[in-house]
Amino acid sequence: MELRLVLKNAAALSAASVLSKAIAAVVGIAVTRYLGPEIFGEYSSALAFVSTFILFADFGLSNYMVQEGSRDEKVLPLYLGNTLLFKAFTTLAIYALMLVLMYPAGYNQSIRSMVIVLGLASGLNALHATVYNYFQAKQQMYFAAIYQFLSTFLIGGLTILVVVNQGSVVMITLAQLVTATLISFFLYAHLRRHIRLEFDLSRLIEMLKQGLPYGIAVIFLYIYFQIDMFMLSLMLPPIEVGIYSAAYRLIAVLLFIPGILTSVLYPILFQLSVESKEKHRGTIEKIYKVLSAVGIPGSVLIFVLADPLLTWLYNGRFPASIPILMLLSWFFALECLSFSLGDVLTTTDRQWTRAKIQGSAALLNIGINLYAIPRYGIYGASVATLITELYVYVAFYWIVRRHVYKLKILRQLPVIVLASLAMGFTAYLLRDLHPLASASLAGSLYLIILIVLDKDFQRIGGYILRRNRGTG
Numbered sequence: 001m002e003l004r005l006v007l008k009n010a011a012a013l014s015a016a017s018v019l020s021k022a023i024a025a026v027v028g029i030a031v032t033r034y035l036g037p038e039i040f041g042e043y044s045s046a047l048a049f050v051s052t053f054i055l056f057a058d059f060g061l062s063n064y065m066v067q068e069g070s071r072d073e074k075v076l077p078l079y080l081g082n083t084l085l086f087k088a089f090t091t092l093a094i095y096a097l098m099l100v101l102m103y104p105a106g107y108n109q110s111i112r113s114m115v116i117v118l119g120l121a122s123g124l125n126a127l128h129a130t131v132y133n134y135f136q137a138k139q140q141m142y143f144a145a146i147y148q149f150l151s152t153f154l155i156g157g158l159t160i161l162v163v164v165n166q167g168s169v170v171m172i173t174l175a176q177l178v179t180a181t182l183i184s185f186f187l188y189a190h191l192r193r194h195i196r197l198e199f200d201l202s203r204l205i206e207m208l209k210q211g212l213p214y215g216i217a218v219i220f221l222y223i224y225f226q227i228d229m230f231m232l233s234l235m236l237p238p239i240e241v242g243i244y245s246a247a248y249r250l251i252a253v254l255l256f257i258p259g260i261l262t263s264v265l266y267p268i269l270f271q272l273s274v275e276s277k278e279k280h281r282g283t284i285e286k287i288y289k290v291l292s293a294v295g296i297p298g299s300v301l302i303f304v305l306a307d308p309l310l311t312w313l314y315n316g317r318f319p320a321s322i323p324i325l326m327l328l329s330w331f332f333a334l335e336c337l338s339f340s341l342g343d344v345l346t347t348t349d350r351q352w353t354r355a356k357i358q359g360s361a362a363l364l365n366i367g368i369n370l371y372a373i374p375r376y377g378i379y380g381a382s383v384a385t386l387i388t389e390l391y392v393y394v395a396f397y398w399i400v401r402r403h404v405y406k407l408k409i410l411r412q413l414p415v416i417v418l419a420s421l422a423m424g425f426t427a428y429l430l431r432d433l434h435p436l437a438s439a440s441l442a443g444s445l446y447l448i449i450l451i452v453l454d455k456d457f458q459r460i461g462g463y464i465l466r467r468n469r470g471t472g
Helices: 003-057 061-073 073-101 111-136 141-164 169-194 201-235 236-252 256-277 277-304 306-313 317-346 349-378 376-404 410-429 435-453 453-472
Strands: none
Touching: 003 073, 003 111, 003 141, 003 201, 003 236, 061 073, 061 111, 061 141, 061 277, 073 111, 073 201, 111 141, 111 169, 141 169, 169 201, 201 349, 201 376, 236 277, 236 306, 236 317, 236 376, 256 435, 277 306, 277 317, 277 435, 306 317, 306 435, 317 349, 317 376, 349 376, 410 435
16 A cells, blocks of 8 residues: 555545534534524434434345455445445435434424434435445545535535524535435435446345444444433423533533544554454554544543633533533543454454443443433433443453454553643633633643653654644
8 A cells, every 4th residue: 555645545534524523513513503502402312313214224245245345346336326226225225214213303393304404314315435445445545535525614604604694504404415415416426437336236245244233333432422312302302402412512522533533544553453363453552542632631621611612612511511611521532542442353353242242331321311311411421421431441452462363552541641631730720711712722732742742742742743844
């Protein structure tokens, strides 16, 4: 694999992801402020309902296509054709099921209207995701980056138009459907020029068997990752869902950081797992260290500045979300710590092991939520999320250490933790400043400590300085 191609993918995906997340964050904040806790809760309930059902459209076929296509591109026309055909039928069936079950769920007319629109948009997006997986297998993630950015840009622009013109919440969901339809046409035109799809239903059964571990893992991942929102929508009033969602969505925006690194490196890790186990282990250790240096200080900063941050972002309309954000802030750190460990299992043909861990975590999450939500409301859901994510991290670490590699990772954390604590204390002292100012000053101190005390980050800092001098 050429380094130039890897860097091209990384640069395109990074730029597009950062811009997309920035746009999505700005639009999301504007929508949250515009709708307020109750209407935003209705919107979040509809989105959680649709997202839960659409999970069952893929059955792991897309991820299996990435694994096999990364090793042999000749299988991609058949694998992509079969996957798209299968998902087209499953999304239609799932959409019909949504329309039937939204009535016994007890949702009001506004939520049901949004389910109808979001169900269509989510079905199209599920097909788009498979095409993006095809680009991933082809080492053409820059195409996926372009289309994903275009989608975010169109949704953002149309949504802002709705907000400026004081449109209804249903109009906001229509903006997503219009965008999904346009992206479908663009992707269809792209595929027609670059690939001739093949179909073989006899091979589809074997693909389903091989892809099932990936599909189950994705379902379990969602359950312990977002099922709390779905359960809240069934058990609490929309205003409570809105308060929880306002905090949760801020944390969810940050999760693109481990996700983007994994998307770029997945094909490389699959190849290294076959070619060189030592290189594979070393790569995982470096990814773990970088993600730790992002997740731990990120959570500390959000925890300390939760009050001024939410007050500024939501114009003081969501004060009840502040303690929820303080709890959920640690979810980001745990997710960063566990991400690379999960990739060890996926890229060493232990996907069933990962699925079992995530399955048990899903059951744990549901069990805790069933007990905690009726008694403690949104606070119970927050704690359930943290307990579940901690369980996943411990389970991943134990399995990897025992059955795969003796990863040397925990010894890398003390310097990061020390620098994070110093940063958090500084941010606390500066909390009366604008949250961006206090975060910037505290973050600068964190980077200085990290570079001074850690050799790896010294090399990174030195490289950045040399590049700046060379371009200055």
